[in-house]
Amino acid sequence: MTAPSIAKTDSHGRYAGAPSLLGRVLQNRYTGALVSLLLVAAFLALTQPVFLTWPNLMNIVKSNTVVFVLALGATYVVIAGGIDLSVASATAASAMIFGLLLAAGLATPVAVAAAVLFGAFLGAINGFLISYLKISFFVVTLGALSMFQSFALIINDGVSVSVFSAPGFAPVNAFVNGNVGPVPVILIFNIVLLLVAGGVLRYTTFGRSLYAIGANMEAARLNGIDVKRVMFFVFVIAGLAAGLGSVVQVGRLTSASAEIDPTLLMTVLAAVLIGGTAFTGGEGGVFGTMIGVLFLGVIQNGLTLSGVSSFWQGMVSGGILIFAVWLGGMRQLLRRRRQSTGS
Amino acid sequence: MTGRSEPILRLTGISKTYPGVKALQNVDFVVRAGEVHALTGENGSGKSTLAKVMSGMIQPDAGQIFVDGREQTISSPAAAIALGIVIISQELTLAPPLTVAENIFLGRLPRNRFGLVDWPQLERDAEAALDRLGVHVSPRARVSDLSVELRQEIEIARALSSNARVLILDEATSSLSEAATARLLNLVRKERDAGMAVVMITHRMPEIYSAASVATVLRDGQFVATVALSETDEQKLVRLMVGREIQDFYGKRSIAAGETIIEIDKLATPQGILSPTTVSVRRGEILGVAGLVGSGKAEFGLALGGAISATGTVRVAGRQVELGDPRKSIRAGIGFVPDDRKASALLLVRSILENFSLAWLDRIGSRGGMLNLRGEQADVDAAIRTYRVATGSSSPAISTLSGGNQQKVILGRTFVRRPDVLVLSEPTRGIDVGAKSEIYRMLQDAAEAGAAVIVISSELPELLGIADRIAVFFEGSLEKIFDRASADEEAIAHVAVAGANRHHENSPHIGASA
Numbered sequence: 093m094t095a096p097s098i099a100k101t102d103s104h105g106r107y108a109g110a111p112s113l114l115g116r117v118l119q120n121r122y123t124g125a126l127v128s129l130l131l132v133a134a135f136l137a138l139t140q141p142v143f144l145t146w147p148n149l150m151n152i153v154k155s156n157t158v159v160f161v162l163a164l165g166a167t168y169v170v171i172a173g174g175i176d177l178s179v180a181s182a183t184a185a186s187a188m189i190f191g192l193l194l195a196a197g198l199a200t201p202v203a204v205a206a207a208v209l210f211g212a213f214l215g216a217i218n219g220f221l222i223s224y225l226k227i228s229f230f231v232v233t234l235g236a237l238s239m240f241q242s243f244a245l246i247i248n249d250g251v252s253v254s255v256f257s258a259p260g261f262a263p264v265n266a267f268v269n270g271n272v273g274p275v276p277v278i279l280i281f282n283i284v285l286l287l288v289a290g291g292v293l294r295y296t297t298f299g300r301s302l303y304a305i306g307a308n309m310e311a312a313r314l315n316g317i318d319v320k321r322v323m324f325f326v327f328v329i330a331g332l333a334a335g336l337g338s339v340v341q342v343g344r345l346t347s348a349s350a351e352i353d354p355t356l357l358m359t360v361l362a363a364v365l366i367g368g369t370a371f372t373g374g375e376g377g378v379f380g381t382m383i384g385v386l387f388l389g390v391i392q393n394g395l396t397l398s399g400v401s402s403f404w405q406g407m408v409s410g411g412i413l414i415f416a417v418w419l420g421g422m423r424q425l426l427r428r429r430r431q432s433t434g435s
Numbered sequence: 436m437t438g439r440s441e442p443i444l445r446l447t448g449i450s451k452t453y454p455g456v457k458a459l460q461n462v463d464f465v466v467r468a469g470e471v472h473a474l475t476g477e478n479g480s481g482k483s484t485l486a487k488v489m490s491g492m493i494q495p496d497a498g499q500i501f502v503d504g505r506e507q508t509i510s511s512p513a514a515a516i517a518l519g520i521v522i523i524s525q526e527l528t529l530a531p532p533l534t535v536a537e538n539i540f541l542g543r544l545p546r547n548r549f550g551l552v553d554w555p556q557l558e559r560d561a562e563a564a565l566d567r568l569g570v571h572v573s574p575r576a577r578v579s580d581l582s583v584e585l586r587q588e589i590e591i592a593r594a595l596s597s598n599a600r601v602l603i604l605d606e607a608t609s610s611l612s613e614a615a616t617a618r619l620l621n622l623v624r625k626e627r628d629a630g631m632a633v634v635m636i637t638h639r640m641p642e643i644y645s646a647a648s649v650a651t652v653l654r655d656g657q658f659v660a661t662v663a664l665s666e667t668d669e670q671k672l673v674r675l676m677v678g679r680e681i682q683d684f685y686g687k688r689s690i691a692a693g694e695t696i697i698e699i700d701k702l703a704t705p706q707g708i709l710s711p712t713t714v715s716v717r718r719g720e721i722l723g724v725a726g727l728v729g730s731g732k733a734e735f736g737l738a739l740g741g742a743i744s745a746t747g748t749v750r751v752a753g754r755q756v757e758l759g760d761p762r763k764s765i766r767a768g769i770g771f772v773p774d775d776r777k778a779s780a781l782l783l784v785r786s787i788l789e790n791f792s793l794a795w796l797d798r799i800g801s802r803g804g805m806l807n808l809r810g811e812q813a814d815v816d817a818a819i820r821t822y823r824v825a826t827g828s829s830s831p832a833i834s835t836l837s838g839g840n841q842q843k844v845i846l847g848r849t850f851v852r853r854p855d856v857l858v859l860s861e862p863t864r865g866i867d868v869g870a871k872s873e874i875y876r877m878l879q880d881a882a883e884a885g886a887a888v889i890v891i892s893s894e895l896p897e898l899l900g901i902a903d904r905i906a907v908f909f910e911g912s913l914e915k916i917f918d919r920a921s922a923d924e925e926a927i928a929h930v931a932v933a934g935a936n937r938h939h940e941n942s943p944h945i946g947a948s949a
Contacts, residue, residue, distance in 0.1 A: 294806075295805055295806050295808070296800070296806060297796045297797075297799075297804045297805075297806060298804055299806075300789065300792075300796060300806060301796065303782070303785060303789065304782055304785070304793055307782035307783065307784050307785050308778075308779070308783070310773075310778060310779040311779055311781060311782060311793065312782075312793070313761055314740065314761045314771065314773060314780070315761070315765075315794045316761055316765045316796070317793075317796065318762065374784045374785060375784050
């Protein structure tokens, strides 16, 4: 046992989920990623004059929004102890639906709703197979990775759909590239999404259930949590995120393509991991994921600014991923060692 | 007062400090050949830390270790094994996909002259090692196909075949049935007579007294005493462990039983482990459930809790319970606590608060699924006080608590809902004497408040201490129910091992056995 005296005790007896911002930053698992982010940013600010300009920073936000949206969904899945390998494929499939509907002249809200719901539908397929047919999430989403990608190719014979001249594209463009004063709309969108995703995790029974299931699925089940239902909806949320992501992607590219950025899935999962959400489940949060996304985004931006060939970016971000997770593992090991006293 | 022989292992002035905790302070410990030495104390007393020092798993901050009179540094488990010190702990370290023989000689498989594994030799050696223990299992059997008890015996066979001279058993019996424990203790005595030094880490009194001759007691990381057990009775030993007298350990109260609240009729599991079982329990009554591992007693609890699918009917307060779904059992008023804390009760990485409120999500959540965090905090703070969980705050991870305090959280979150029926599987497994006594008090409080309490336990003394009736399972069926007045340990153990003798008078309590 460990004497209670070593336990990190908040003097108000508040629980770990709600202490002051400073306390949270100091004791949280993503502190490492945050410090690294600040160090890299400081280095870039000193060496690359362009880095700390508003347009460049907003460029980082814009070019990482798709990753961020998908990573929020992935964070939910990983907290619940699962993984969704199909998110990038689901994004491509939803993007094709969105592009075709826009190009066919549908009103923007209808096309957006259809794309988002289609993503959710793809997630629901995953969720159904995993929760109710009890097939391993790894197998299901690995299969879905291929199938959704295939679907994206089949639906328009592999041909990209340009939406630039579609009548419904203007609002999409305003959403992705527009500003409110100096502030890009997409930044506001990201912040709202972060608050909603974080709020659901902290303030709802659904969020609490995710942590419980990820920490110990059997304990959650025996204490009356409807594990099947929650897991089903977790994958629906991941699909919903893919649908939302597809809208942003199509808006940025001005076309819908069945081609999937081969690094997208890896980047999404890396951001979640770097952000301190453990793949063992039951721990983590979306604030960490935001740091993970920013970290990878800033590194990529720095490499571009420094004129490093984009061929090297995979080396760097892959290396950072392994290093960050190793660092997290070391921290956990130290913590566990401190706790494993007595009998 | 200890044996005359030279000490094999002598530790002096051992200290080990973790940040904020003095796990061991200046502890002395001497083990002699041909002696079974009990190392005992409450959880958190430092006995397992000392075992880790002896077996090279951790390094002490201060102190000396002498093996055969020569000072040694035991820098790793491999170094300990080279010195003949072998530890067997609760957690098994076998490789399940491999065979029994491969496991016994893992890392030191015999080679033939081509440098390849000498399979016939391996099999012969394994057979010899198993015979020495009297374990009847084929060396070719896959470990994954074997029971937990057999696995433990194979682990011991591995330890003994490595020329061990000091055998440390770290709570090795905690997952064993009484019969398997008895076999293990027999073995310990046999090895002792052959000159082995055995260190038994346990707080189970019957084991200490049946196998050990000397006991060393630790408390709060400090050496309390080394005593000869022939001169020290159980009461005195417990006093050394807890530092105070536990007045009435079980605190059995007489509670007037009320109306019948749960009626179980032909409850059975489809896989056939549990045969149709019929029994009823009244409000205020504590029904003990005894039986060996595999007797069906565990499945009886799981079925009532809705954790596994089952057939038959269960009625609580006259209303039928839908079986096979924990949510339905909870709603019907059955509070179930499973036996395996780590595997099926604790959210180890989450806070004490979240572990408490895991069972209350429907209460602290609003209609819209929003959590009332403030109300939750107040509820948890109250529960921490009510169930005397030793912690200053509800925010640390539950893994920082001792086993006893973890168990109080698990029981507390169930009790606080005031279910009509409590089904508790091994509620005091692996926790120390002081916490046990408090848990017995909790059970009686619940019974007094009108709950029917069903306690499933492998520890007969505990059932005899707190239960009003004891139902004994054997090979899947409820064989016999003893009344408190007529129950004695020997009679119950006999039924548990051999079943009820059908020629004897049938008590009206006997459950149907198909």
